[in-house]
Ligand SMILES: [Fe+2]
């Protein structure tokens with residue numbers, strides 16, 4: 253919640269005004285990174301560090317908000333009142349994650365309006381996984397288990413990210429992602445122990461979400477030129493391939509308990525490297541989806557735009573109320 257209380261700080265205020273100030277700021281920044289301590293919004297930071305973080309945190313926020321859609325589609329079709337309540341709580345959590353992260357991004361000097369405009373104009377990226385359709389109820393299980401599972405793997409190390417507001421937002425997000433993963437696992441477990449058709453439906457959902465979930469960690473290390481710098485700045489702690497390998501190891505254990513299989517006969521533990529390996533992934537498909545040519549890209553943006561338009565009256569009412577409150581306060585101070 254800490255990130256929500258932080259005020260937006262314009263970039264100009266933290267930028268150095270002279271070469272000496274820049275050199276001092278850089279030295280202070282380098283010391284904080286070397287001590288593995290935290291950079292706060294009012295600290296001097298290199299322009300490239302600010303830009304990298306702004307891109308990462310805003311993309312993360314957009315992913316949470318767009319990620320509500322595939323599951324929200326199933327709230328009215330959940331098979332019981334209990335399932336409906338759990339799914340609704342999960343989707344609301346994702347909205348909350350978006351809010352913490354937009355607040356964290358605002359501390360880097362970007363307004364929320366600008367971030368939202370970029371998203372609905374199709375200029376901003378979000379996680380490619382949310383451009384795949386959720387076809388059956390079992391997809392609610394596979395998304396929770398695999399997608400939220402991959403998110404946890406990715407985000408637990410981000411709790412130690414060098415930028416304070418981002419790291420603090422991640423702590424709360426990760427607690428909620430654990431609940432999401434467990435609810436997904438439990439949906440799959442129940443289906444797996446149900447009728448043969450239900451078990452098949454669970455297996456089919458795992459088959460469709462497995463590869464996109466593995467690609468959530470980003471391109472292979474050799475094709476990820478920015479990762480090295482992010483690691484040097486203590487934003488990222490582990491490489492894409494390292495995190496992907498850990499995730500595969502986690503899933504191998506859990507899929508046995510589910511009584512299902514991973515759709516990948518090349519999964520194995522390499523005794524020499526001490527790492528989990530997996531079969532090839534379709535990186536061409538990944539790039540296509542990122543470029544806006546996935547199965548649901550257009551639909552996701554269209555719905556986001558419509559929700560933004562439908563919510564205009566709420567934003568106007570909130571702004572009018574805030575103006576009224578501030579006028580009242582000023583009158584009280586003046587009296
Ligand atoms: Fe989330």
Ligand SMILES: [Fe+2]
Pocket residue numbers: 346400403428429432
């Ligand atoms: Fe989640």
